[in-house]
Amino acid sequence: MRAYPVTLVRRFSSLVDLSFDDEASLATLPLDISSVVQRQAILRAGEPSPSMYVILEGWAARYGIRANGSRRITGIMLPGDFCGIHALSGASLDHGIVALTNCKIGKIDWTIIADLAHASPAINRALWRAKLVEESILRTWLLNSDDAFQAVGHLLCELHVRACGVGLMQNRRCYIPLTQQDIADAIGITNVHTNRMLQKLRREGLIEFQRGALFIPDQDALRKACDFTPAYLHPLEAA
Template identity: 40%
Template sequence: MPHHLIRKLEHFTKLSCDDRQVLGAVASKRRTFAEHSDIIEEGNDPSHVNLILEGWACRYKQLDDGRRQIISFFVPGDLCDTHIYILREMDHSIAALTPVKVAEISRASLDRLMDEHSRVTKALWWDSLVGVAIQREWTVNLGQRTAIERLGHLFCELFLRLRGVGLTEGDSCALPLTQMELADALGLSNVHINRTLQELRRAGLIVLKGGCLTIPDLAALQKASLFNPNYLHLDREGRNLDANEPASD
């Protein structure tokens, strides 16, 4: 079962046992990708949707001279664009940042799921809208926030996204990103990222060691980063439904 996806979708609405089973059925074809390999490349025909089951990936654009802009990070439970197969060809690439396991969901399977399971369909639309909201926030990051605000904001976002799918332990979470990958995502140089990390550490706002991020005081980091979590839309009705209450279409 794609547990992380199910847990994320249930921030929007409670899914029935049938909903969960059909999500498991459509996500049954699995593939693995090595660290730093492309899952799909710009120009490829996107014949299916990739669901991240394990590991971290990113969406990126690369200029002819080799410069790369990371546009988004994918963590377990993330779909790499629910309706990407509508396009004739990819206009960006998706790469594995760590060893990654994905489920390949075919167009026919996804169309059938969305035709027959209205609750899942609404939850997937919610997930797509949250993805668009995250892109808007990243645009604000690149255009307006200082280096400390950009990096702190990204850490807050990733921590809350991981917490939403059950992948945090207390105030800590995995962060298997290199300084260069952070630089490519935030429009900063590698040297600037290193200096900003040191500032966040000295301020006691983060502890980053061995691929593990600890945020001792989330509220303090949010304040320093001008972070408002409203764009993640994690306060939907699904969180307020009784776990024993039967869900119905």
């Protein structure tokens, strides 16, 4: 339980410079913590929610359903990421959110977040920057969608950077708990084509990816191959 405030403070600190008082306010937020099992819904499209949610443990995804019934992932959330920020505007969610792994979710009444944002310019700015990063990631995914090889490599680069940023790196490897179908749904290609692109990345020595453990032998080589630069993730040092 004690690690959860650290998760929240770490995420906000990656977005803005926080004062000691800001960190203390975040660390003492009244979180209603619940567990969501793998592949179960966290939020459903169209549901009004009086709360904002933060991923405390595990990975989750934003998704929509196409007219043909297929799923399209539009965002991947790691520990510390927010969902349900729409609650601050009183709007209903226009997409679903599903747990990709077993998750711990912290629910915070939107009035508490609104009051905190009003009292702290830094926290208010962090919420806006979180939304900016979310939208920037989606735009970048769309721009990469024409080239499957580039898109798959680019996604792995992105998740590697983001996982490293929240302390999920160990022995130069990070665990990315996405199935091949999850990657396909994020890129917008078939499972079979995704498999071909992953195999090509392996053959060219750009990745080692087994049972979710991702190792990138030469980050510069992979970044060059898939035209990846992390600027669209809006790291704090570039702000």
